[in-house]
Amino acid sequence: MFCPFCAIASAIPPSPSPALFTSLKGSAYPVLSTPTVIAFLDIAPLSPGHVLLCPRRHVEKASWMTGAEAAALGFWLPVLGRAVIGALGKKTEGASWNVIQANGTEAGQTVPHSHFHVIPRLGEGDGKARDASEIGDAERKNIALGEGPRVKLEDGEGRRLMELIKEKVKVEVKEMKSRGEVGSEGEEGLFVKFGDSGLKL
Incomplete structure (x- = not known):
């Protein structure tokens, strides 16, 4: 069985600055x-x-x-949330976003490779946050389920967002290093401190 996410993972090696991947089936815009x-x-x-x-x-x-x-995954979810919101020119304190994950087709999973969606919800028009009372039940259901209108990602926009988000991820990691939350461990990636022991990510 062909898995598009496995194809992406096998084509993009671990790297602090992953490169765009293009194939006959389309492009992948990695940010981490x-x-x-x-x-x-x-x-x-x-x-x-x-x-x-x-x-x-x-x-x-x-x-x-x-x-x-x-x-x-638990470590990277908040990092990506902050990086995505920052790449869109917003501050996380006033922004909204979803983290959505489904398990199995009856739960709405469309690709059988476990994944989390990080979906910015920055509002319309002037970008001001709406009050919860302004969001109706039908829209709330779409938001909670990660549904709604979708438009194919254009290559130029994909490249632009990929670069912006990658840079924000680097900034996030650098800030965590400066606070002593993470440290480098050779080329293996990050070492997150939990007490005196650690967990290599």
């Missing part, structure tokens, strides 16, 4: 590539900056992930 996880722009985004984060290894459901994969 570690030995354990990979993140790339959704090719039919619900909003600009819509990113998918998944374990590099093929695993269908979250319950099938290893502890290390789950920990790495």
Whole structure:
């Protein structure tokens, strides 16, 4: 069985600055590539900056992930949230975004490779946040399920967003290093401190 996310993961090696991947089946716009996880722009985004984060290894459901994969995904989700919002020129304090994950077709999973959607919800027009009372039930359901109108990601926009988000990820990691939250461990990637022991991501 062909898995598009495995194809992307195998074509894009772990790197602090992953490169665009283009094939006959389309392009992938990676924003993060570690030995354990990979993140790339959704090719039919619900909003600009819509990113998918998944374990590099093929695993269908979250319950099938290893502890290390789950920990790495949990580490990168807030980093990507801040990076995506920052790449869109907003501050995380006033911004809104979804993190959505489905397990199995009856839950709405369309690609059988476990993944998380990070979907910016920056509002319309002037960009001011709406009050919760302004969001109707039908729209709330679409937001919660990660549904709504999708438009194919254009190559120029994909390249632009990929570069912006990658740079923001680097800034986030640099800031965490300066606070002593993470440290380098050779070419293997990051070492996240939990007490005196650590977890390699």
